[in-house]
Amino acid sequence: MSNDGKCQDTNNCINWLENSIVNEYLNYYEYSEFENLETIGKGSFGSVVRAKWKNAGNFFALKTFHKNDEITLKEVVNEIKLQKEMIFNENVIRFYGITKAGSGKF
Numbered sequence: 001m002s003n004d005g006k007c008q009d010t011n012n013c014i015n016w017l018e019n020s021i022v023n024e025y026l027n028y029y030e031y032s033e034f035e036n037l038e039t040i041g042k043g044s045f046g047s048v049v050r051a052k053w054k055n056a057g058n059f060f061a062l063k064t065f066h067k068n069d070e071i072t073l074k075e076v077v078n079e080i081k082l083q084k085e086m087i088f089n090e091n092v093i094r095f096y097g098i099t100k101a102g103s104g105k106f
């Protein structure tokens with residue numbers, strides 16, 4: 001699938017994410033690079049945790065999606081697309097990249 005943001009089913013969404021990482025459109029972080037995870041909020045699709053990035057000691061908000069189903073994967077791709085479009089808006093938090101928890105969730 002091309003990297004035009006289309007995500008019609010589960011496999012397409014996963015391919016879009018993986019191609020975006022391989023082609024370096026998205027930064028990928030190993031989940032093991034984070035420590036001191038503390039839950040700071042919950043949304044419709046998952047929870048948000050504050051986590052320390054071991055490499056530099058700074059903190060990130062990690063948005064975790066609880067399921068790997070089609071609706072959730074479409075939400076992940078949609079949210080990444082929105083974040084990338086908002087890159088120059090100072091009122092919107094910066095999107096740094098994506099990680100994958102041990103359970104396979106993004």
Ligand SMILES: Nc1ncnc2c1ncn2[C@@H]1O[C@H](COP(=O)(O)OP(=O)(O)OP(=O)(O)O)[C@@H](O)[C@H]1O
Pocket residue numbers: 040041042043044045046047048061063093
């Ligand atoms: N970057 C962040 N820094 C601090 N807290 C955050 C951050 N992102 C999200 N949160 C907290 O986590 C909560 C859940 O965020 P999340 O984005 O999962 O859902 P939402 O946008 O509030 O709702 P929905 O999932 O219905 O769109 C937020 O309401 C907020 O309290």
